[in-house]
Amino acid sequence: MLEIFEKTALEAGRVIITIFEEGCAVAMKADSSPVTRADEEAERIILAHLARSYPDIPVIAEESVAAGQVPDIEGKAFFLVDPLDGTREFVDRRREFTVNIAYVENGIPVAGIVYAPALGVAFAGEAGHAEKLIVGTDFTVMERVPIAVREPPLNRLALASRSHNSPATDKFLFEQAISECTNIGSSLKFCLLAEGKADVYPRFGRTMEWDTAAGDAVLRAAGGTTVTVDGLPLTYGKTGVKADFDFANPDFISWGGKVNPARMRMTSEENP
Template sequence: MNIDIQKINAIAIEAGKAILEVYNDEQAASSVSYKSDNSPLTLADMRSNEVIVAGLEKAYPEIPVLSEESADVDCEVRKNWDYYWCVDPLDGTKEFINRNGEFTVNIALIHKDAPVLGVIYVPCKETLYYGDANGSFKQLTGEDAVQIKATEKPDDWVSVGSRSHADGSEAEYLSAFPVTEQLSAGSSLKFCLIAEGLAQIYYRKGPTMEWDTAAGHAIALQSGAIMQGINGEAFVYNKLSLRNPGFVCRVPFEGR
């Protein structure tokens, strides 16, 4: 599949602009509804989703789109997809509501059960991360893209965890690795920290959905990191249930 990742980058940036229009309007930003699972939904989620779906359907009409805001596609239909877009139009809705700027736009291309391309845009920082078979890159607005790589280290690892979803089992799991420092970050930014070598491990017991991880998975993978289930199993997509099991994203360690 021949995909021009720059077209996807442009769509993510446009979606980020739509989010910021809401974010910078205090009245609009404070308008929050809740889905059936009690997860928050903002006007920014919906506007970003409209931009992304329209952009992807125009650029690549032959590739179906699975988005958090339109995820009710029957598995009997999904299982026949060779390629599809996996989209989170606003990852880190709680960060958006809390106004800490740590929210992202996530777009990934899935081939069968694996992500092969990922784009993450951070609207408040005007920072773009993306990765495909050519490697992973970071680009600030108005600057050239710079290739990024996960940093393998024998010791003094930095772990990164969720700002909004900390888990008590994290310390026990991380004790098997040479972690000496811990950071917290919102949304898919945790994958970006791994990909650019600022952290070496991200453990998450759950829960997450496929659109939460797909873009970050692709970027981390193409930077040289590993993404797997907590017990070392393959971490796959287009499952019967779109809910993910626990996972760890990390750099290689002593042959593992």
């Protein structure tokens, strides 16, 4: 499956870079998030590849959902696709945007790829194996390097969203006695945890499943975890939740090393 993901992501990334270099107009969706021709073209490519290779597996893709095209996934494995994660980075001419493709079984992201075409790097993982791909300017893979999370060092490094930081994140870092924090856009935060360059990514605030599934799959394959603030594994395929939109994530914490969920719950309860 990762072979198909890789081919698909590289093709989508080539189109995204072409549009990035040419420049394009930006529109706003109903939820006030930006969308560009790069989002739409990349999703078209990804959906075509997945339909051809896996015609019986439904796909939940960001722009299709925004257009009201939501297949039934009840009791099924499915794909989650964000054709251009970090559209704000793309629009602002920063290079941290990514192509995200994930496969979900029983609510768990078991395979995924995150490709940052402007940085020439991709991350892929499934079945307990994760790797970093170095991608050339011709959009072919030049090198593959196995990756894994690191044991938490004495001075842990946290990652936070460049565009969506919050006071709750600062509160979490204080509670966990973490003084070092780097801001970065898109799902690359999961990948830095997966390759052992950082230790924790707390996210308090709205994310959607297509934002996180591919990076989460890579992180879990590299030995990391993603849990809710109650210490439970973050799951996917959340529909029919009265308190929120379909496919919306709750607040979560992604850890590069081992985490004690009981301690996570205790910290939350001690500091409401």
